Amino acid sequence: MSGSSPAARLQRLFEGRRLTPTQRRIAHSMVRRAADAPFLSSVELAELAGVSQPSVTRFAVALGFDGYPALRRHLREVTPDGAAGSHGVEESLNEYQQAVRAEIENLRQLSELLADPAPVERAGRLLAGSRPLLVLGLRAASSQARGFGYFAAKVHPDVRVLDEGGSMLYDRVDAARRAGASALMCFALPRYPCEAVDALAYAREQGLTVVTVADSVFAPVAAHSDLLIPAAVGTGLAFDTACAPMLLGRALLEAMCDGLPEAQARLEEFDAGAAARGLFVE
Numbered sequence: 001m002s003g004s005s006p007a008a009r010l011q012r013l014f015e016g017r018r019l020t021p022t023q024r025r026i027a028h029s030m031v032r033r034a035a036d037a038p039f040l041s042s043v044e045l046a047e048l049a050g051v052s053q054p055s056v057t058r059f060a061v062a063l064g065f066d067g068y069p070a071l072r073r074h075l076r077e078v079t080p081d082g083a084a085g086s087h088g089v090e091e092s093l094n095e096y097q098q099a100v101r102a103e104i105e106n107l108r109q110l111s112e113l114l115a116d117p118a119p120v121e122r123a124g125r126l127l128a129g130s131r132p133l134l135v136l137g138l139r140a141a142s143s144q145a146r147g148f149g150y151f152a153a154k155v156h157p158d159v160r161v162l163d164e165g166g167s168m169l170y171d172r173v174d175a176a177r178r179a180g181a182s183a184l185m186c187f188a189l190p191r192y193p194c195e196a197v198d199a200l201a202y203a204r205e206q207g208l209t210v211v212t213v214a215d216s217v218f219a220p221v222a223a224h225s226d227l228l229i230p231a232a233v234g235t236g237l238a239f240d241t242a243c244a245p246m247l248l249g250r251a252l253l254e255a256m257c258d259g260l261p262e263a264q265a266r267l268e269e270f271d272a273g274a275a276a277r278g279l280f281v282e
Helices: 004-016 021-034 040-049 054-060 068-077 086-089 095-113 119-128 140-153 168-179 194-205 222-226 243-258 263-277
Strands: 133-136 161-162 184-186 209-214 227-230
Touching: 004 095, 004 140, 021 040, 021 054, 021 263, 086 184, 086 209, 095 243, 119 133, 119 140, 119 184, 119 209, 119 227, 133 140, 133 168, 140 161, 140 184, 140 243, 161 168, 168 194, 184 222, 184 243, 194 209, 194 222, 209 222, 209 243, 243 263
Parallel strands: 133 161, 133 184, 184 209, 209 227
Antiparallel strands: none
């Protein structure tokens, strides 16, 4: 385990465990702060997750340890040599540099995840086969949904972006389902809107297959997703940064294009039209 990223090691530690909602919240918090997790006290972890200290102890026991000290000792033992010492280097960087370093680590984790392309390829086939294709992203995730939808519309014949909540959201899901939609692409980032979770539950009730990009497999939307692919967000600045979710979205677009035989022709048609209209500065 020592050859992988901190988040990947934590993910494997939690895999297959039947965790309560509170314990999943603790696990989620640890994954988001994977590099610091081996050095957090039980009080610090409880504050980070917004739970009680006894909940952290019960969480460690649920993972098979005698208590939280044993869990933390295990995490330190599997931390690669020099990882703890890197904290001193990080402290010499300003907050902006640290944010960039954190995003580089998030992208490294994503690269490890994509070593197995099967989930992304499966997602691409599901998205390519849906007519129309719904793309959901509310609040912090709305820009991810709009960006995905913008590019998807260049190759997919019918893309419908859902980036605003309210009662109309359900009407649009219903309309897409009646039109033949079979899949919904969701971007879900912290803080997770209740509307997004409810919308996914409703979409699945209507028979849609939900593909989700979230910052952790322990995100609240996981219970309402048929296929969730995680991509961590950066938390070092006042507002989260989402380089890894954006890149994962582009990878999903690539996989979707592989499932659309007409994708290349559509791109060439767009380029020809853009040139004729003088759409871009060359």
